[in-house]
Amino acid sequence: MEPIYLRIFTDIEAKILSGDWRPGDRVPREHDLVNDYGCSRMTVSKALTALVDRGLVVRKRKTGSFVASPQIDRTVMDIQDIGTEATLAGYEHRHQILTRRIETLDPVEAARLDSTSGAEILRIQCLHIVDGRPTAIERRIILLDTVPLARNESFAAAPPAKWLLSQVPWSKAKHVIRAVSADAATARILEIDRGEPCLTLTRQTWQNDRMVTYVEITHPGDRFQFAGIFHPAEKRASRRQP
Amino acid sequence: MEPIYLRIFTDIEAKILSGDWRPGDRVPREHDLVNDYGCSRMTVSKALTALVDRGLVVRKRKTGSFVASPQIDRTVMDIQDIGTEATLAGYEHRHQILTRRIETLDPVEAARLDSTSGAEILRIQCLHIVDGRPTAIERRIILLDTVPLARNESFAAAPPAKWLLSQVPWSKAKHVIRAVSADAATARILEIDRGEPCLTLTRQTWQNDRMVTYVEITHPGDRFQFAGIFHPAEKRASRRQP
DNA sequence: TATATCTATTTGTATAGTCAAAAGCGGATC
DNA sequence: GATCCGCTTTTGACTATACAAATAGATATA
Numbered sequence: 001m002e003p004i005y006l007r008i009f010t011d012i013e014a015k016i017l018s019g020d021w022r023p024g025d026r027v028p029r030e031h032d033l034v035n036d037y038g039c040s041r042m043t044v045s046k047a048l049t050a051l052v053d054r055g056l057v058v059r060k061r062k063t064g065s066f067v068a069s070p071q072i073d074r075t076v077m078d079i080q081d082i083g084t085e086a087t088l089a090g091y092e093h094r095h096q097i098l099t100r101r102i103e104t105l106d107p108v109e110a111a112r113l114d115s116t117s118g119a120e121i122l123r124i125q126c127l128h129i130v131d132g133r134p135t136a137i138e139r140r141i142i143l144l145d146t147v148p149l150a151r152n153e154s155f156a157a158a159p160p161a162k163w164l165l166s167q168v169p170w171s172k173a174k175h176v177i178r179a180v181s182a183d184a185a186t187a188r189i190l191e192i193d194r195g196e197p198c199l200t201l202t203r204q205t206w207q208n209d210r211m212v213t214y215v216e217i218t219h220p221g222d223r224f225q226f227a228g229i230f231h232p233a234e235k236r237a238s239r240r241q242p
Numbered sequence: 243m244e245p246i247y248l249r250i251f252t253d254i255e256a257k258i259l260s261g262d263w264r265p266g267d268r269v270p271r272e273h274d275l276v277n278d279y280g281c282s283r284m285t286v287s288k289a290l291t292a293l294v295d296r297g298l299v300v301r302k303r304k305t306g307s308f309v310a311s312p313q314i315d316r317t318v319m320d321i322q323d324i325g326t327e328a329t330l331a332g333y334e335h336r337h338q339i340l341t342r343r344i345e346t347l348d349p350v351e352a353a354r355l356d357s358t359s360g361a362e363i364l365r366i367q368c369l370h371i372v373d374g375r376p377t378a379i380e381r382r383i384i385l386l387d388t389v390p391l392a393r394n395e396s397f398a399a400a401p402p403a404k405w406l407l408s409q410v411p412w413s414k415a416k417h418v419i420r421a422v423s424a425d426a427a428t429a430r431i432l433e434i435d436r437g438e439p440c441l442t443l444t445r446q447t448w449q450n451d452r453m454v455t456y457v458e459i460t461h462p463g464d465r466f467q468f469a470g471i472f473h474p475a476e477k478r479a480s481r482r483q484p
Numbered sequence: 485t486a487t488a489t490c491t492a493t494t495t496g497t498a499t500a501g502t503c504a505a506a507a508g509c510g511g512a513t514c
Numbered sequence: 515g516a517t518c519c520g521c522t523t524t525t526g527a528c529t530a531t532a533c534a535a536a537t538a539g540a541t542a543t544a
Contacts, residue, residue, distance in 0.1 A: 003497060029524070040499045042284075045526080053295065061525045062507040179421035179441035179463030197439035197463065199421035221421030221439065245527060271494070282529045287496080303495045303536040 004039045008047035016056050016067050017170045018208050027057055027065040056170070070169055091131045095159040098125040098137075098189070102144070102151070113141075113204065115211045120144040122151065124160055127189060134190045135223060140215040147212060161215070168212050173205040179221065190220050197221035246281045250289035258298050258309050259412050260450055269299055269307040298412070312412050333373040337401040340367040340379075340431070344386070344393070355383075355446065357453045362386040364393065366402055369431060376432045377465060382457040389454060403457070410454050413447040420444075421463065432462050439463035 015021045028036065033044040048065060051057035059065040103123055110117035121141050128136040140160050142150045147167055155163060178200045187194040199219045205212045257263045270278065275286040290307060293299040301307040345365055352359035363383050370378040382402050384392045389409055397405055420442045429436040441461045447454045 005497080031524080040501090041525095042500085042528095043498060046497090048525090059525065060507085061505070062523055064524065177419055177441070179439040179461075181439050181463075195437065197421040197423050199419070199441075219421075221423075247527080273494080282531090283495095284530085285528060288527090290495090301495065304493055304538060305536095306494065 004037060005043050005046040005050070008033060008037060008039075008044060009050050012047070012051055013054070013056060019169050021067050022169055023067050023069045025067045027051075027067060029064055067169075070165060093128065093130050095155075096127045096129065097155055098127055100124050100155070105141075109141075113211065113214055115143070124155065126155070126159055128159070133223070135219060137186060137189050137218050138215060139218075140213060142213045143211050146207065146210045160213075164213060168205070168207050171205040171207040171212055173203050176202045178202075180218075182218075182220075186218055190218070192220050192222075246279060247285050247288040247292070250275060250279055250281075250286060251292050254289070254293055255296070255298060261411050263309050265309050265311045265411050267309045269293075269309060271306055309411070312407055312410075335370065335372050337397075338369045338371065339397055340369055342366050342397070347383075351383075355453065355456055357385070366397065368397070368401055370401070375465065377461060379428060379431050379460050380457060381460075382455060384455045385453050388449065388452045402455075406455060410447070410449050413449040413454055415445050415447040418444045422460070424460075424462075428460055432460070434462050434464075 012021075012027065021027070027048070030041055030044045030048065033047075034041050037044070048057060048059060052059060056068055057065055058068045101123055103121055105113075105115060105117055105119045105121050107117040110119070120143075122144055124138070124140045124142070126138040126140070127134055128138065138160065142160070142164070144151055147164070149167060150164075153163060157163075158166075180198050180200050181195045182190065182192055182198050184194055186198065187196065190198075192198075199221050200216060201219075202214070202216045204214045254263075254269065263269070269290070272283055272286045272290065275289075276283050279286070290299060290301060294301060298310055299307055300310045343365055345363055347355075347357060347359055347361045347363050349359040352361070362385075364386055366380070366382045366384070368380040368382070369376055370380065372378075380402065384402070384406070386393055389406070391409060392406075395405060399405075400408075422440050422442050423437045424432065424434055424440050426436055428440065429438065432440075434440075441463050442458060443461075444456070444458045446456045
């Protein structure tokens with residue numbers, strides 16, 4: 001028999017991951033959950049605490065509990081949103097959409113992405129310029145089935161990564177990091193020599209097992225690195241403090 | 243006033259991080275902690291649950307709670323211990339110590355590592371061979387002050403990474419991933435062309451603010467990648483299940 | 485000897501409350 | 515209007531207790 005606190009946890013998790021409850025939405029009060037599930041407040045509290053640890057919920061006294069704003073997994077990468085990262089570091093950042101067109105997913109690519117062939121996609125190429133120098137080229141596919149609003153989005157105001165984050169509240173992601181040599185096209189765009197080493201991050205994200213997007217971000221090897229400080233596992237008890 | 247469960251948490255965490263309690267050691271029973279801290283079992287349980295989530299403790303009914311075996315942060319990278327990874331994937335792995343000597347840390351390097359100049363170090367170069375092909379070159383510095391046992395260790399049986407894990411129970415680490423071109427020496431060892439892109443992972447680890455080791459692992463770009471599936475944050479409630 | 489059963493220990497989940505701390509809100513006062 | 519005060523809501527920490535589930539170790543049985 002599944003423990004009650006786990007049932008509460010998975011129920012709420014599902015609501016959030018599916019996008020049913022969106023960031024900022026109110027999560028039922030402890031008291032209401034106590035009524036809904038017919039259990040004690042301790043049990044409800046245990047479930048909510050777990051949701052806080054998972055990063056899905058924030059709680060505040062007197063005001064209540066709310067769906068947290070999605071955050072990129074900073075343990076993986078500090079670059080999902082290059083603009084934010086660059087601005088934080090004190091650099092000026094701008095982006096530039098190079099190409100943008102709607103296509104259908106061909107069988108080869110569909111197989112590679114483990115997705116359905118023939119699906120309508122938006123294919124984007126975007127150049128990121130930090131401090132006046134080309135720093136990353138972002139090649140992205142967005143599944144229009146999953147994110148229909150992308151069809152009419154120009155990405156002039158916010159680059160695709162940032163825009164997507166505001167559209168798709170929560171998702172799981174697969175990351176791969178590789179070192180590659182710059183091909184001719186990449187070299188020209190990034191203003192480096194052909195064959196120079198580049199750091200490539202690919203990320204594929206899903207929401208509820210429906211693919212959202214696939215992106216390949218290529219950096220000049222000499223101008224970028226991924227870094228982070230980690231403990232063997234995330235510290236939990238202290239994370240709860242303000 | 244600090245909550246009791248947090249005090250218990252930090253007390254035990256400190257014991258483990260300092261190496262005072264080693265992996266496999268018994269953590270006091272809940273009942274004993276109840277006596278020690280003069281609180282209820284629920285409070286003790288909360289602290290221990292948090293320690294489990296942090297990955298520092300494992301609990302088992304009837305037998306008790308024990309200091310967990312250190313695990314590499316799998317959220318970061320799947321390669322700390324190349325041997326284990328490679329074996330898991332079904333490949334044959336072996337390693338070979340190329341150089342091994344004791345030196346003192348020169349000022350330049352000390353500054354780069356934010357460590358004390360003149361400290362005695364063990365400098366190792368180790369080649370990892372997977373499935374008959376050179377897959378990684380590991381260049382490592384071990385602080386002999388922190389890990390005195392390394393002085394007489396040959397690393398014939400276990401490669402440095404694995405050996406260190408058994409010596410230094412817990413630590414924090416800083417990771418950096420870069421793409422570089424192979425220099426002449428690296429190219430020769432890895433049997434690739436000079437200038438080929440390589441994926442480099444550097445990791446610096448500390449135990450209790452004392453530096454333990456610094457390592458630079460270089461992979462041929464075409465033969466290796468870092469990959470992982472992540473959720474926005476670690477799932478917590480489910481992690482507890484067997 | 486090997487196997488099944490019992491028992492004691494230790495953790496896991498849950499209850500039904502108490503008291504405390506934070507913070508939004510309204511009202512009284514200046 | 516602005517400021518302070520107290521009321522109320524909601525989460526945070528904790529207690530004392532209960533029963534359940536797992537299982538190591540002892541005991542009984544075939």
